[in-house]
Amino acid sequence: MSTQAGLSFEQAPPFSLPLQFFLTAPLFLLVAALLIVMDPASLASRWTPQALALTHALTLGFLAMAMLGALMQMLPVVAGSPLPMPRAVAWFTQAPLVLGTLSLMMGFLSAGPLAFGIAIVLLGIGFAVFLAAATVSLVRATGNVTVWGMRLAVLSLGLTFTLGLALALMRAGVWIAPARAATLAAHLAFGLLGWVLLLVVGVAFQVVPMFQITPPYPPLLGRWLTPGLFVLLLMHAAAPGLPPRLGVLVEAGLAAGILLFAVATLRVQARRRRKLPDVTLDFWRLGMASLIASVTVWIVAQFSPTWADSDAYPLLLAMLFIGGFAVSVVNGMLYKIVPFLAWFHLQAQLQARAGSIPTMKDMIAEDRTRWQFRFHLAACGLLAVGLFWPLLARGGGLMLALSALLLAFNLLSAVRQFFRHGGRFT
Amino acid sequence: MDTILKFLGSDHRACDDLFASAEAAAAQKNWDSARTLFDQFQAAMAHHLSMEETVLFPAFEARTGMREGPTQVMRMEHEQMRGLIQDMAGAFAAGDRNACLGLSETLNMLMQQHNLKEENMLYPMSDQVLSNSRDDLIRSMQAVA
Numbered sequence: 001m002s003t004q005a006g007l008s009f010e011q012a013p014p015f016s017l018p019l020q021f022f023l024t025a026p027l028f029l030l031v032a033a034l035l036i037v038m039d040p041a042s043l044a045s046r047w048t049p050q051a052l053a054l055t056h057a058l059t060l061g062f063l064a065m066a067m068l069g070a071l072m073q074m075l076p077v078v079a080g081s082p083l084p085m086p087r088a089v090a091w092f093t094q095a096p097l098v099l100g101t102l103s104l105m106m107g108f109l110s111a112g113p114l115a116f117g118i119a120i121v122l123l124g125i126g127f128a129v130f131l132a133a134a135t136v137s138l139v140r141a142t143g144n145v146t147v148w149g150m151r152l153a154v155l156s157l158g159l160t161f162t163l164g165l166a167l168a169l170m171r172a173g174v175w176i177a178p179a180r181a182a183t184l185a186a187h188l189a190f191g192l193l194g195w196v197l198l199l200v201v202g203v204a205f206q207v208v209p210m211f212q213i214t215p216p217y218p219p220l221l222g223r224w225l226t227p228g229l230f231v232l233l234l235m236h237a238a239a240p241g242l243p244p245r246l247g248v249l250v251e252a253g254l255a256a257g258i259l260l261f262a263v264a265t266l267r268v269q270a271r272r273r274r275k276l277p278d279v280t281l282d283f284w285r286l287g288m289a290s291l292i293a294s295v296t297v298w299i300v301a302q303f304s305p306t307w308a309d310s311d312a313y314p315l316l317l318a319m320l321f322i323g324g325f326a327v328s329v330v331n332g333m334l335y336k337i338v339p340f341l342a343w344f345h346l347q348a349q350l351q352a353r354a355g356s357i358p359t360m361k362d363m364i365a366e367d368r369t370r371w372q373f374r375f376h377l378a379a380c381g382l383l384a385v386g387l388f389w390p391l392l393a394r395g396g397g398l399m400l401a402l403s404a405l406l407l408a409f410n411l412l413s414a415v416r417q418f419f420r421h422g423g424r425f426t
Numbered sequence: 427m428d429t430i431l432k433f434l435g436s437d438h439r440a441c442d443d444l445f446a447s448a449e450a451a452a453a454q455k456n457w458d459s460a461r462t463l464f465d466q467f468q469a470a471m472a473h474h475l476s477m478e479e480t481v482l483f484p485a486f487e488a489r490t491g492m493r494e495g496p497t498q499v500m501r502m503e504h505e506q507m508r509g510l511i512q513d514m515a516g517a518f519a520a521g522d523r524n525a526c527l528g529l530s531e532t533l534n535m536l537m538q539q540h541n542l543k544e545e546n547m548l549y550p551m552s553d554q555v556l557s558n559s560r561d562d563l564i565r566s567m568q569a570v571a
Contacts, residue, residue, distance in 0.1 A: 077539050077542055077543055078542055078546060079546075080543070080546060080547040142546060142547060142550070144546055206542060210534075210538035210539070210541075210542065211534075211535075211538075213442050213443075213445075213446050213534070273442070273443065273446035273447075273450075274446050274449060274450070274534070275450060276449070276450075276453055276527065336535065340532070340535045340536075340539075343532055344506075344536070347506055347509075348502075348506075359525075359528035359529050359531065359532045360528065360531050360532040360535065361524075361527065361528035361531050361532075362528060
């Protein structure tokens with residue numbers, strides 16, 4: 001451990017910086033919902049322009065947006081190493097990410113090379129800035145299980161972006177790359193199982209025990225799960241060059257790792273000391289149940305070629321993993337992070353006696369977070385069933401829209417409380 | 427003998443345990459037991475903060491020469507915790523369930539993120555820079571009233 005690393009741990013970045021990421025994220029959830037409501041038939045296959053636009057609204061617009069904001073906030077706390085120049089990094093990441101994601105969606109919907117070109121430039125700027133800053137911070141950081149999860153997740157994000165860039169160049173008609181199918185498979189795997197899953201796993205090892213006061217995760221799992229999954233992902237990317245039997249084994253290893261994480265999380269949560277109702281806990285449990293469901297769906301596909309070749313299989317897998325797991329967990333985290341930051345910055349700015357400012361629970365009305373959870377749950381259920389019974393898909397889209405609107409409203413209500421009690425952006 | 431990380435880390439767990447028990451009793455409006463448990467939690471926290479502020483932090487500051495660094499941030503967060511704990515004492519005395527739970531949720535987040543910083547950074551750093559006097563330091567902390 002370097003002594004230098006810990007020396008820089010200091011106060012969190014200004015409230016406004018992570019907040020701009022957190023408040024933008026629900027808008028992309030809303031955009032995704034509107035795409036479904038306007039044209040539920042777009043979910044007929046994963047390759048429709050709408051399905052591709054929708055997927056990137058969720059992964060870039062919602063997930064990456066919120067996760068980058070959370071990383072910015074958490075690096076000083078868990079790694080003792082804040083991002084350098086946080087203000088510049090926030091602006092040069094967030095604005096390009098918003099506009100770049102919108103351009104990319106336009107590119108898919110219109111098949112226009114120009115939109116892809118703009119998306120490539122903007123997303124390139126946004127990710128290059130963030131990845132450079134995160135690399136500086138993570139190299140300086142003190143190594144622990146969460147820092148290793150973050151390092152591998154950020155590395156995976158870089159790979160996902162690079163592979164996505166190659167795919168976008170093909171779409172823009174600039175470049176015909178060899179091995180398009182392999183590039184696509186690796187883009188998906190590093191994006192979902194690398195960036196998203198490894199970050200959630202690494203962060204879970206520290207935040208799951210802290211929210212509900214649970215026993216720690218088994219130390220061996222903490223030490224080996226993220227590097228193990230990452231090695232499997234590298235092998236998975238190389239799979240087209242390997243014997244098919246080995247490819248299946250690698251996938252089985254990934255599935256086993258996912259299952260281990262979900263079961264271990266549910267187990268430590270079941271042994272929590274704080275047994276009070278908690279909406280974040282509900283979001284996490286839904287997320288873990290969805291992970292288990294997605295592994296089950298994958299297992300069925302190994303034994304049923306008809307199911308594996310159907311249009312519904314990859315869509316259901318994506319819906320369970322992205323919507324049921326990743327969106328749920330991130331949504332739940334926002335309900336801890338945003339009210340806490342509103343309280344923390346208000347207290348620090350006003351040097352207020354604690355009783356004179358709202359507590360975390362006063363920042364967002366609890367029953368509204370509960371309603372938002374119900375809308376989200378209904379959206380997940382209806383969209384999953386809607387793959388087989390398309391009549392329900394539009395209802396699922398509507399539920400997702402309601403969920404997104406209420407999430408935005410809830411997060412804004414914390415910001416309103418912050419201002420009402422005299423907080424200001426510095 | 428223990429490391430500073432082990433010694434103070436396990437004291438965090440002990441405080442967490444009392445905290446969770448007091449909060450659960452308040453949630454069930456079991457006020458007699460809630461107040462007893464809260465008093466124990468308050469005493470345990472006061473003791474923990476005092477071990478750090480009177481023994482560990484001064485030793486760390488003297489050894490590293492950093493008075494405005496990490497220990498300063500930790501001291502500020504200690505003050506934030508004391509404020510919340512004082513308000514909680516009022517809410518427990520008044521038997522106000524909602525106030526107790528609003529304050530306890532806030533204190534839990536503040537305490538846990540604070541503990542992460544200490545256990546991930548400050549304690550391991552202290553074990554490193556104070557390795558020569560570690561056993562004496564732990565004895566002095568144990569002797570804090």
